[in-house]
Amino acid sequence: MKLSKEKLNDALVLTVEGRLDTTQSDAFEKDIIQILDEGEQKIILDCSGLNYISSSGLRIFLIIQKKMMGIGGQFSICSLQPAIMEVFDMSGFSMIFSIHPDLETALKQ
Amino acid sequence: MKLSKEKLNDALVLTVEGRLDTTQSDAFEKDIIQILDEGEQKIILDCSGLNYISSSGLRIFLIIQKKMMGIGGQFSICSLQPAIMEVFDMSGFSMIFSIHPDLETALKQ
Amino acid sequence: MKAHQISLVNKISELEKLRDTLENLCSQWSLSPAICMSVNLALEEAFTNIVNYAFDDQMPHDISMEFSYAENQLKVVIADDGKPYDPTRQTAPDISLPAKERPIGGLGVFLIKKIMDDVSYERTSNQNKLYLTKHINQ
Amino acid sequence: MKAHQISLVNKISELEKLRDTLENLCSQWSLSPAICMSVNLALEEAFTNIVNYAFDDQMPHDISMEFSYAENQLKVVIADDGKPYDPTRQTAPDISLPAKERPIGGLGVFLIKKIMDDVSYERTSNQNKLYLTKHINQ
Ligand SMILES: Nc1ncnc2c1ncn2[C@@H]1O[C@H](COP(=O)(O)OP(=O)(O)O)[C@@H](O)[C@H]1O
Numbered sequence: 001m002k003l004s005k006e007k008l009n010d011a012l013v014l015t016v017e018g019r020l021d022t023t024q025s026d027a028f029e030k031d032i033i034q035i036l037d038e039g040e041q042k043i044i045l046d047c048s049g050l051n052y053i054s055s056s057g058l059r060i061f062l063i064i065q066k067k068m069m070g071i072g073g074q075f076s077i078c079s080l081q082p083a084i085m086e087v088f089d090m091s092g093f094s095m096i097f098s099i100h101p102d103l104e105t106a107l108k109q
Numbered sequence: 110m111k112l113s114k115e116k117l118n119d120a121l122v123l124t125v126e127g128r129l130d131t132t133q134s135d136a137f138e139k140d141i142i143q144i145l146d147e148g149e150q151k152i153i154l155d156c157s158g159l160n161y162i163s164s165s166g167l168r169i170f171l172i173i174q175k176k177m178m179g180i181g182g183q184f185s186i187c188s189l190q191p192a193i194m195e196v197f198d199m200s201g202f203s204m205i206f207s208i209h210p211d212l213e214t215a216l217k218q
Numbered sequence: 219m220k221a222h223q224i225s226l227v228n229k230i231s232e233l234e235k236l237r238d239t240l241e242n243l244c245s246q247w248s249l250s251p252a253i254c255m256s257v258n259l260a261l262e263e264a265f266t267n268i269v270n271y272a273f274d275d276q277m278p279h280d281i282s283m284e285f286s287y288a289e290n291q292l293k294v295v296i297a298d299d300g301k302p303y304d305p306t307r308q309t310a311p312d313i314s315l316p317a318k319e320r321p322i323g324g325l326g327v328f329l330i331k332k333i334m335d336d337v338s339y340e341r342t343s344n345q346n347k348l349y350l351t352k353h354i355n356q
Numbered sequence: 357m358k359a360h361q362i363s364l365v366n367k368i369s370e371l372e373k374l375r376d377t378l379e380n381l382c383s384q385w386s387l388s389p390a391i392c393m394s395v396n397l398a399l400e401e402a403f404t405n406i407v408n409y410a411f412d413d414q415m416p417h418d419i420s421m422e423f424s425y426a427e428n429q430l431k432v433v434i435a436d437d438g439k440p441y442d443p444t445r446q447t448a449p450d451i452s453l454p455a456k457e458r459p460i461g462g463l464g465v466f467l468i469k470k471i472m473d474d475v476s477y478e479r480t481s482n483q484n485k486l487y488l489t490k491h492i493n494q
């Protein structure tokens with residue numbers, strides 16, 4: 001798992017690559033919490049390079065969503081690979097996030 | 110099928126209710142084309158009341174997306190019922206639209 | 219074994235009758251609204267295709283649907299006397315394309331196959347027969 | 357009949373071995389990357405739960421996985437000597453809740469059941485045995 005960030009216009013774009021499995025999720029959670037603590041109002045998580053997720057990764061996505069809702073901010077996800085989208089569908093996650101087909105579309109919103 | 114529209118902030122919110130099956134899709138397409146011709150830059154389609162869709166309805170969703178992309182506008186969908194989300198998943202449509210859990214979230218983007 | 223048969227004419231407006239029939243059967247046979255909805259979708263796609271593509275004349279044609287439910291299998295047999303067409307041989311659309319590159323249409327047969335667990339086809343004398351099966355776990 | 361068995365110790369880091377094993381088997385048995393990925397997910401959830409919940413002592417325990425593939429059925433049997441736990445009796449989370457009301461966690465067993473076509477459980481002497489089956493259509 002690799003997480004990087006970049007400010008594009010008014011949005012903070014986080015890019016996650018690789019696998020979000022149980023072995024990686026603690027590191028991911030720590031990085032994410034640190035970023036959220038900076039209080040950004042608009043965060044986009046680019047998942048084009050994310051090729052595996054388990055419930056421990058999903059857990060953290062839900063934490064981000066709850067935190068961003070708590071501060072009245074915007075959180076959206078873009079560029080999910082089909083296999084990850086399937087996991088989102090199975091777990092009802094596709095109904096609780098704002099999901100965009102690509103970063104360009106996500107930035108425009 | 111019932112289609113209504115309302116301007117909220119900078120977005121035109123379309124609300125579709127009922128069924129989008131083959132018997133209804135011509136009427137829906139006509140209404141939609143007329144609205145698109147007005148050149149709105151930001152359209153949200155609220156599907157909270159949409160409880161059935163067939164390929165003839167999906168067809169029109171794709172037409173809207175293509176037209177909005179053509180003019181560099183923003184199109185997003187919100188509040189899909191679980192059964193409709195399933196049809197979106199089956200047909201790969203959940204990967205090509207911006208989809209929000211509810212209207213409030215969609216408006217914020 | 220529970221069974222029911224209907225005859226429809228080749229007009230899109232018959233979809234209403236199809237829907238009413240299916241909703242009645244699903245409530246009689248205690249099938250969930252979610253199952254009813256997705257089977258309705260598969261049957262609408264198959265029926266619409268027959269109406270749109272099977273006939274070149276402007277004549278009325280009979281399209282029959284036989285429903286049966288036994289051993290957790292819901293079966294529907296659709297018969298029409300249109301031109302031969304075997305949907306099991308229809309190639310699947312590429313559903314991973316981005317919006318710009320996706321063709322408009324071409325999802326009907328694909329949805330039938332996604333929803334039903336088994337789809338088979340037979341041509342007998344002058345009839346198309348489409349056999350659709352859905353496993354019900356409830 | 358193709359078969360393979362591995363022994364893992366109750367440590368999360370063993371997930372890497374699990375993944376390597378599964379990827380090798382899938383390529384030997386010509387199973388698609390998509391199947392491999394979703395079975396990996398189901399096994400990760402089951403394995404992680406055993407590591408996290410099955411043992412109260414701080415001792416190492418053996419968790420075995422037996423893989424077999426025949427007649428389009430991929431089967432995995434997971435055995436551990438932890439406290440009795442039958443996941444088939446776990447009630448499903450409500451996945452239709454909005455984000456605010458969704459609890460954090462509680463998806464693992466649910467995903468196992470969604471991915472695998474058959475899940476059954478047996479307690480034999482001091483062992484939990486979980487039988488997982490996936491139908492492969494390819
Ligand atoms: N009953 C039928 N008889 C003849 N041709 C058919 C029939 N059903 C489908 N087809 C052909 O298969 C194609 C794919 O059908 P479908 O997947 O439903 O998508 P669409 O109707 O949007 O093209 C149709 O365009 C048509 O050429």
Ligand SMILES: Nc1ncnc2c1ncn2[C@@H]1O[C@H](COP(=O)(O)OP(=O)(O)O)[C@@H](O)[C@H]1O
Pocket residue numbers: 055401405406409410438439440441446460461462463464465466
């Ligand atoms: N192998 C196990 N032994 C004992 N209890 C378990 C086991 N697996 C799961 N459980 C229990 O079932 C619950 C649900 O597990 P799961 O669906 O994976 O979600 P989560 O681990 O996020 O709580 C766990 O919280 C735990 O209490």
